[in-house]
Amino acid sequence: MKIWAVANQKGGVGKTTTSVALAGLLADVGKRVLIVDLDPHGSMTSYFGYNPDNLERTGFELFQHGGQVPDGLAAQLLQKTSHPRIALLPASTALATLERQTPGKSGLGLVISKTLAQLWNDFDHVLIDSPPLLGVLMVNALAACQQLVVPVQTEFLAVQGLERMVHTLTMINRSRRQALPYLIVPTLFDRRSQASLSTLKLLRDRHKEHIWPAYIPTDGRLRDASRAGLVPSQFDPGCRGVIAYRALLKSLLARQPGQPA
Template identity: 55%
Template sequence: MRILAIANQKGGVGKTTTTVALGGLIADAGHKILLLDIDPHGSLSTWFGIDPDNQALSSYTLFQERKELSYQLVKRLVLSTQFANVDVIPATTALATLERQAIGQDGMGLVLSRALALLADDYDYVLIDTPPLLGVLMVNALAACHYLVVPVQTEFLALKGLERMVNTLNMMSRSRKKALDYTVVPVMFDRRTQASVTSLRTIRNTYPEQSWPGYIPVDTRFRDASKAGIPPHLFDPASKGVEAYTSLWHWLEKKFKQLESTPSATPLVASKAGAVS
């Protein structure tokens, strides 16, 4: 099981769209996937028609029951969707209270690692949609994942958010056995504006090894797909945005295989013995 986190410390950069778009394409390729929503805003949950204001069982339950985690408990949180190979663990607005609750509590940083390890035989991929804040939820996602996707809007302010995210990764890597591999994905690119063109150039020049060579264009069909509650590739498979995400998925798949074929690499898989880090 490969665990991907989609994260950025800036909001409004397309994390949820990237999570749903990639997840849908991965599922369409025949892989069983779990979409894990840990953002208190619950945008991913809402995309699939799940109300984050009215969830008795959610990703928040993992933290509530962290001392009693079991396969049966985690499976109770999983909701099936109408789409083949796609399951969801929804968010709830109660997640916003975790920062205060985490003060002085032991074991809060590895809750997702422990929970997802229990599902290792059930899914090929887990994609984690994260909140735009450095806190216990972000730390959990970074500790649990094998690979990180960082969507970055092609605008000046988003570049500052990327800088903060990379600083966080460098800090987190010091507590891991192996530095976390990541890919920066330029999103909402508008070739008609100089700001987008300049920002894209800056991203590629500043992070040449980590930048995906493509970009996700501005595409209003993403908004339409979310309103309809359908993954983008099923809503409009011919859209420019879907074409771009398809290219990203194929690129990432090759990247994963390259990393796993490197003799010194840590396998990008989790087992029930525990998540690889």
């Protein structure tokens, strides 16, 4: 099982679109994919037609057992999506209350790691959509993953959010045996915009070692796919956005030599 987290400490940078697009492309070539929504806003959950306000069973249940995950619970929480090879672990808006409910409690940072251990033989790839705030949910995503994808909108305020994310990674890596590899992905790029062009250059200058050399362009077909509840490659496999995400997936898989795609 390969586990990737998609995170940034700023919203609106394309985290959910990136998670769903990569999941769809993996599923299209026969991989069994699990997508995990850890964002209380539930954008990924809503993407596939579920309401994070009134779902009876969600990932929130995982955090109600003192840091342990009862046997079999993970599989009971999974939902179907529009793609037959993609399963969803949905979010609930109740996830936003975790920080208030669990002050001072230890052991909650590995809940998602323990959850995925129960599903290890059921999926080939996992993509975790992380919330844009540093807290127990993002810590879970970073602790569980083997590769971090950091989407960054090509505009100045998003660059500031990236600096906070890199600082967070520095802190997290102090507690890991091995540093977490991460790839910065420029998103929502508009070649007609001077702001996009200058921000892309700034990203490449500041983060040469960790930035993906290409970018994800703005593409209305990605929004249309979201409205239809379909992964982008189902909706329009030839659109600019999907072509870019296909190149990104190839790059991510190449970063893990010796492991089958």
